[in-house]
Amino acid sequence: MMIEMKQIYKSFGQNDVLRGVDFEIADAEVHALMGENGAGKSTLMKILTGVYDANSGHVTEDGKPLQFDNTKDAETNGVSFIQQELNIWPNLTVLENLFLGKEPTKFLGIIDNKTMEKQALEIFKTLNVQIDLNQIAGTLSVGMQQMLEISKALMQDSKVIIMDEPTAALTTSEIEVLFEQINKLKSAGVSFVYISHRMEEIFNIADRITVMRDGQSILTTKTQDTTNTAIVKAMIGRDLDNQYPERNYQQDExxxxxxxxxxxxxxxxxxxxxxxxxxxxxxxxxxxxxxxxxxxxxxxxxxxxxxxxxxxxxxxxxxxxxxxxxxxxxxxxxxxxxxxxxxxxxxxxxxxxxxxxxxxxxxxxxxxxxxxxxxxxxxxxxxxxxxxxxxxxxxxxxxxxxxxxxxxxxxxxxxxxxxxxxxxxxxxxxxxxxxxxxxxxxxxxxxxxxxxxxxxxxxxxxxxxxxxxxxxxxxxxxxxxxxxxxxxxxxxxxxxx
Missing domain, CATH: 3.40.50.300 (P-loop containing nucleotide triphosphate hydrolases)
Structure with a gap:
């Protein structure tokens, strides 16, 4: 399976967000998508999953045209998108969020709560997550809401999972568990698009890296063939001095x-x-x-x-x-x-x-x-x-x-x-x-x-x-x-x- 996005253009009014982006997702790989905020990474993925229509360009799967009507259509066809801004239903329970619109049913269409609970507990065990299934999702911490979103994606039979800053609210141990699951699913043929600003994660988990800058794809390379410095320079168009400025603090009142x-x-x-x-x-x-x-x-x-x-x-x-x-x-x-x-x-x-x-x-x-x-x-x-x-x-x-x-x-x-x-x-x-x-x-x-x-x-x-x-x-x-x-x-x- 190979998804290719060729010469994708997208404008919002007079704002040209994407200006000829090339991006591809190969079978069973983790492909990191990097760039400064506003480079167009999320917009590109929203075009892939049917949230936006491109002004021009082509999207294909194994050489055949590919276009989804919306994110639900994308999920049905095996492409899941965990967005940076979480999309939970805050007034529903954890269990209801996990299965919303996908509830398994019994005779006469009655919702099968036992099956739902069993599947939910299995995925939580896999991710080493402890969340009360009956807790209202809006009362969870941001980190736990993130794990809920990740759980929803991993429960689906996805061919491609897009993760936009998935570890922003997670602890080191939770990131390690997530990476174990990514590698496990990759071995089973699942591909990942991994959007993150955390360099150490990219070099740990990604097979390839594509860098975007100002709405264009600047660089695509195997992770093993590049360096942190080269990626940063491609992202911002210049060398970056020491990340943390020198502090000269002397304890005061x-x-x-x-x-x-x-x-x-x-x-x-x-x-x-x-x-x-x-x-x-x-x-x-x-x-x-x-x-x-x-x-x-x-x-x-x-x-x-x-x-x-x-x-x-x-x-x-x-x-x-x-x-x-x-x-x-x-x-x-x-x-x-x-x-x-x-x-x-x-x-x-x-x-x-x-x-x-x-x-x-x-x-x-x-x-x-x-x-x-x-x-x-x-x-x-x-x-x-x-x-x-x-x-x-x-x-x-x-x-x-x-x-x-x-x-x-x-x-x-x-x-x-x-x-x-x-x-x-x-x-x-x-x-x-x-x-x-x-x-x-x-x-x-x-x-x-x-x-x-x-x-x-x-x-x-x-x-x-x-x-x-x-x-x-x-x-x-x-x-x-x-x-x-x-x-x-x-x-x-x-x-x-």
Whole structure:
């Protein structure tokens, strides 16, 4: 089986997204599709699976024309697409999500729940996933929702599985299990298109790599015949200097003190930590350990109790609105549901949390809003105009808009939960540089991240979370992946030399 896409063109209005892309999927291979955010990777896969029609070009399977009417038609014919922005039904149970539209039936069309439960438990066992089948899907963490999406795809009799940033919310152990399943299915003849910005994963799992840049296919090569440096250069059109900018932080005055943070809902127990002026404090730990939950309670998004001192004054954490007024800002890990008003424009989203700062005598001033929006679009290299609707942006550019809107509030403390998830290497560097600039101006940052190289590369100190509590805080000079993972798994720091 060979799927070939030849000279694919696609435009949205005056925006030429794809400009003559060539891409192929061979039998039983993992073909990595790489490129910066906005390069056109997801659009190309949406054309393959029937979401969009190409303006011109040809798609064939074994030399015969291939065109799907929609994603369901594609799935029926063996092509599954796990998209970066998760497509779960939040009000349905896990089991209902797994089988929606594909429910097995018994006599007289009665749904066979026992068969559904058996099949679901089998795939969860294979992936080493523990999820209550009756749990409402919307209450799952982003990582567990990702595993649910992967489970849905693996349960189908697919010939081709497209994965768009499948490991963005997964832990190292979960990634290892996923890769085992990919290799197992590849041995059985299944092909994968693997879209990811994580270089180490690409060189671990992919047989071939195709790089896209500015809507064109730039390079296709066997993985064994290329290097990390060559792929990055093909992606961004230039050499990339050191990924993590140099930090010259010297511990300054105490800005934030958090103590007695508890939440029965999230099983958090007497969490306490401190943050200094101009510091980047990383938070690391396994999925489900409580990293994001600590931040949600601190910001007043979720229920819990805590004692917080900000700039020497005790503050009351009641809700997000009060937290913003007192100088806190929080970029959550779920930009689609909590970070953006997707149907609004870039300028509307950027301005939303700081309307007062764009007002004069109680009236919004278009000039100040426009100037700030243009400044942030240029500074963060957002690929879009200020009037563009956020729903139409790539995932990475959506993340940049979220970052821009919270910077507008000029917070004392900026909480970043997975700030570079789904973002390409060039854009990551831009965000790291911005974090450096913000801390040099006196802002303090808390960064929650699942990427250990990012945690080590950007943090001045790292708080490690295990089972709802901070089990250790490591200084930069003591940071190693081994030390962090030892603490994250409940071990003794003395074992991680």
């Amino acid at each position: 105490l800005v934030l003190s958090v103590s007695k943070l508890n939440s029965s809902v999230h099983h958090l127990k007497d969490v306490h930590f401190e943050l200094h002026k101009g510091e980047i404090l990383g938070f690391s730990g396994l999925m489900g350990a409580g990293r994001s939950e600590i931040m949600r309670v601190l910001f007043g998004l979720d229920k819990g109790d805590t004692q917080v001192t900000l700039n020497g004054k005790s503050i009351h954490v009641r809700n997000p609105h009060a937290s913003i007024k007192q100088g806190l800002a929080f970029i959550t890990e779920n930009r689609k549901e909590e970070g953006l008003v997707l149907q609004d424009s870039i300028i509307e989203n950027i301005s939303l949390p700081a309307l007062k700062s764009f007002s004069k005598h109680g009236f919004l001033t278009d000039k100040s809003m426009n100037d700030y929006a243009e400044q942030m679009i240029q500074r963060l290299n957002i690929k879009g105009k200020k009037e563009d609707i956020c729903m139409d942006l790539s995932g990475g550019n959506q993340q940049k808009v979220v970052l821009a809107k919270w910077i507008a509030t000029a917070p004392h403390v900026l909480i970043l939960d997975e700030p570079t998830r789904g973002i390409d290497v060039g854009a990551k560097r831009e965000i790291y540089q911005l974090m450096n600039e913000l801390t040099e101006r006196g802002m303090s940052i808390i960064m929650v991240s699942s990427e250990l190289p990012e945690v080590i590369g950007m943090s001045d100190r790292v708080a490690v979370v295990h089972e709802g509590n901070i089990v250790g805080v490591l200084n930069n000079k003591d940071l190693t992946e081994e030390r962090i993972m030892t603490l994250a798994t409940g071990g003794n720091i003395d074992e991680a030399i």
